[in-house]
Amino acid sequence: MLAVAAASFALVALAAPAYAALGAAPTYPVTASNTSAGAASQNSAAVARFAASSSAASAAYTVSQTTLPSGTVVSEYIGAGNTVFALSWQGPTMPPLKTLLAAYFPSYVQALTDAHSAQGGGYGPAAVHQSALVVETGGHMGAFVGRAYLPQALPQGVSADDIK
Amino acid sequence: MRKIARIIAAALGLGLALGLAGCGGGGGGSSSNSTANAPTNAPAAASAPAGPGGTTSNPSTGNSSSNALAVDASAVPTPVGPGNTMLVTVSGTGIHNQPMVSVKLCAPGSNASTSCTTIPNVIVDTASFGLRLVRSAIPTSTFNALTAETDQSSGLPLAECALFGSGYAWGSVHLADIGLSSEVAASVPIQVIGDSALTIAAPSECQVGRPLAAASDLGANGILGIGVSPVDCGSQCALTVLSQFYYTNAGNAVSVPVSKQISNPVARFAQDNNGVILEMAQVSDSGSATAQGTLVFGIDTQANNVLNGTGAPIFRTDLNGDFTSSYGGTTFTQTFFDSGSTVMFFPDTTIPRDTSSGYYIPTATVGRTSTLIGTNPASVSLGFNIANGATLTSSGNNAFNNLGIYMTRQFDFGLPFFYGRHVYYGISGRASSGGGTGPYVAYVSS
Numbered sequence: 001m002l003a004v005a006a007a008s009f010a011l012v013a014l015a016a017p018a019y020a021a022l023g024a025a026p027t028y029p030v031t032a033s034n035t036s037a038g039a040a041s042q043n044s045a046a047v048a049r050f051a052a053s054s055s056a057a058s059a060a061y062t063v064s065q066t067t068l069p070s071g072t073v074v075s076e077y078i079g080a081g082n083t084v085f086a087l088s089w090q091g092p093t094m095p096p097l098k099t100l101l102a103a104y105f106p107s108y109v110q111a112l113t114d115a116h117s118a119q120g121g122g123y124g125p126a127a128v129h130q131s132a133l134v135v136e137t138g139g140h141m142g143a144f145v146g147r148a149y150l151p152q153a154l155p156q157g158v159s160a161d162d163i164k
Numbered sequence: 165m166r167k168i169a170r171i172i173a174a175a176l177g178l179g180l181a182l183g184l185a186g187c188g189g190g191g192g193g194s195s196s197n198s199t200a201n202a203p204t205n206a207p208a209a210a211s212a213p214a215g216p217g218g219t220t221s222n223p224s225t226g227n228s229s230s231n232a233l234a235v236d237a238s239a240v241p242t243p244v245g246p247g248n249t250m251l252v253t254v255s256g257t258g259i260h261n262q263p264m265v266s267v268k269l270c271a272p273g274s275n276a277s278t279s280c281t282t283i284p285n286v287i288v289d290t291a292s293f294g295l296r297l298v299r300s301a302i303p304t305s306t307f308n309a310l311t312a313e314t315d316q317s318s319g320l321p322l323a324e325c326a327l328f329g330s331g332y333a334w335g336s337v338h339l340a341d342i343g344l345s346s347e348v349a350a351s352v353p354i355q356v357i358g359d360s361a362l363t364i365a366a367p368s369e370c371q372v373g374r375p376l377a378a379a380s381d382l383g384a385n386g387i388l389g390i391g392v393s394p395v396d397c398g399s400q401c402a403l404t405v406l407s408q409f410y411y412t413n414a415g416n417a418v419s420v421p422v423s424k425q426i427s428n429p430v431a432r433f434a435q436d437n438n439g440v441i442l443e444m445a446q447v448s449d450s451g452s453a454t455a456q457g458t459l460v461f462g463i464d465t466q467a468n469n470v471l472n473g474t475g476a477p478i479f480r481t482d483l484n485g486d487f488t489s490s491y492g493g494t495t496f497t498q499t500f501f502d503s504g505s506t507v508m509f510f511p512d513t514t515i516p517r518d519t520s521s522g523y524y525i526p527t528a529t530v531g532r533t534s535t536l537i538g539t540n541p542a543s544v545s546l547g548f549n550i551a552n553g554a555t556l557t558s559s560g561n562n563a564f565n566n567l568g569i570y571m572t573r574q575f576d577f578g579l580p581f582f583y584g585r586h587v588y589y590g591i592s593g594r595a596s597s598g599g600g601t602g603p604y605v606a607y608v609s610s
Contacts, residue, residue, distance in 0.1 A: 069404070069406060069407065070400070070406060070407070070408060071400075090498075090573075092400075092484075093327055093408045093409075094327045094328075094329070094332075094372040094373075094408075095372070096368065096369040096371075096372070096408075097371070097372045097373065098368050098369075098371040098372070099368065099369070108373075109373060109374055112330050112331070112373055112374045113374055115521075116259075116374065116381075116383075122259055122262060122287075122330075122382075122383070122504065122505070122506050123328040123329070123330055123331040123373075123374070123376055123381075123382060123387075123504075124291075124328055124329045124330065124502065124504050124505050124506075125329045125330065125505055125509045125569075125571060125574075125576055126329060126330035126373075127509075127521070127522035127569055127570065127571055129519055129520050129521070129522060136522075136571050136572060137329045137330055137373070138329060138498075138509055138571050138572075138573065138574040138576060139329060139498060139574055139576075140291035140292060140328075140329065140391075140484070140485075140500065140502055140504070140505075140576075141291065141292040141293060141326070141327065141328065141389070141391070141396065141484065142293070142393065142396075142483070142484030142485075143482070143484040143485075143486050143498055143500070144327075144329065145498055145573045145574050146329070146573075147572070147573075164573070
């Protein structure tokens with residue numbers, strides 16, 4: 001399995017750390033070339049993509065983007081203590097959510113199961129809104145888009161609208 | 165869960181008693197005479213009701229939207245008969261707004277005549293590609309006739325994980341003849357979900373949500389993916405070993421030639437193979453217990469599947485069926501018509517919603533307009549309505565034309581959009597006189 005993982009993530013030199021992603025350290029390597037600074041916005045304006053301005057406040061978080069071999073782009077939003085508080089994705093395959101949601105994955109699956117039972121939700125797009133975890137997963141086969149974040153771990157001044 | 169299991173058991177054992185009314189009925193309801201005098205939706209924060217189990221988000225007052233209700237679409241499905249048409253039903257399968265057909269499954273290469281079985285309650289999914297059936301729904305005598313596909317280099321049986329937004333299906337790959345109406349798709353690779361012969365667990369990178377292994381997980385016996393792509397991966401999986409697609413039954417990712425990938429059965433018909441049309445009869449604006457429609461094979465190949473000359477707007481899509489729309493000042497490059505989505509999924513902060521479930525719950529039904537970016541014409545206004553999702557989902561009905569959930573970064577016209585419309589899907593690389601060469605989508609509303 002490890003050999004398959006290493007071959008699959010050809011653009012990623014290292015195997016995933018043991019405890020990674022949401023609520024912990026980033027899953028994918030964070031380099032200068034794939035990272036941009038995010039500014040805390042006062043009224044949910046767009047994330048600052050470039051940390052060039054010397055007058056900008058020190059970045060509240062950084063956004064690290066990785067492109068998987070399938071072409072799916074995963075963005076990890078990294079806050080204080082090198083902890084991922086949000087992630088988003090867009091591309092031909094779903095990102096490996098079991099790895100990326102880490103400790104939050106079981107409660108995510110439980111929420112989907114509860115929604116399936118109670119509301120008759122299907123297997124496609126879904127919205128999970130809990131106090132500790134929000135996941136919006138959309139799109140369809142070949143074209144997925146979604147995001148996940150920890151409402152209680154958003155840096156000060158950062159809102160859900162900044163997670164794109 | 166018990167309700168779902170009971171309904172599935174009944175459906176599997178007895179089939180559904182279906183009234184073949186042919187022409188769709190059940191329309192009507194509050195079709196509004198929308199005029200310029202219709203009041204704008206002034207958000208009344210105090211009166212917005214709290215949804216079940218969650219708080220209500222009151223709409224922002226920043227940009228007011230006209231509340232003029234859209235006129236319900238009113239196209240009538242073409243009659244079902246032998247040839248290129250199949251009956252589609254929405255009913256109490258435990259999942260609302262899931263359109264179902266029956267699929268005939270036979271030994272590969274038998275012209276759909278040997279070891280056949282008919283499998284009911286298969287979801288019509290216009291945004292996925294390939295036939296996927298739960299193992300338990302296939303009688304063993306038929307299953308034993310479905311040749312297992314093998315990896316070309318190791319000779320091991322193939323497996324595949326199919327990824328969906330909130331679930332994944334892990335299964336083996338087999339060849340089968342598929343009979344849909346009088347059409348036959350010969351020796352088509354299909355996915356058999358929950359195949360107990362596949363003893364290894366789904367790879368970790370495939371586990372993206374709920375495991376879909378049994379009929380109760382799906383609320384159905386399978387998924388009939390008949391979107392614009394002929395196969396579920398394409399050249400990427402043929403040229404490279406790509407994670408999250410095909411594996412041996414030992415769990416090692418492998419490449420698979422396009423001809424051996426799980427296929428959209430329509431693309432493998434001998435005729436009527438350039439696309440499909442899904443035509444659902446309109447339902448009540450307060451929901452209907454059941455709904456019926458027709459799945460038509462082929463575009464501009466028969467008298468009953470005409471696109472040419474209808475004036476339908478044509479939208480060129482990417483290889484997966486997506487095109488672009490504009491809504492509320494935002495551009496959505498992931499806009500799509502998806503019969504496999506049970507509701508409309510789109511972002512609108514001006515409509516009150518239950519922040520826990522995501523359902524829009526306006527006090528009174530609201531009207532909205534999306535601008536679709538097309539080929540001919542270049543821009544199309546599409547009106548739709550959103551009603552109170554809490555009221556609808558507790559009504560006991562199963563078919564809804566105005567149910568929506570808040571979701572960002574995409575505009576998913578789910579099954580609510582299909583009622584009262586003929587929605588066309590042109591398969592990539594296949595041409596019709598009215599649509600040109602696919603991939604494209606189109607629709608008529610009357």
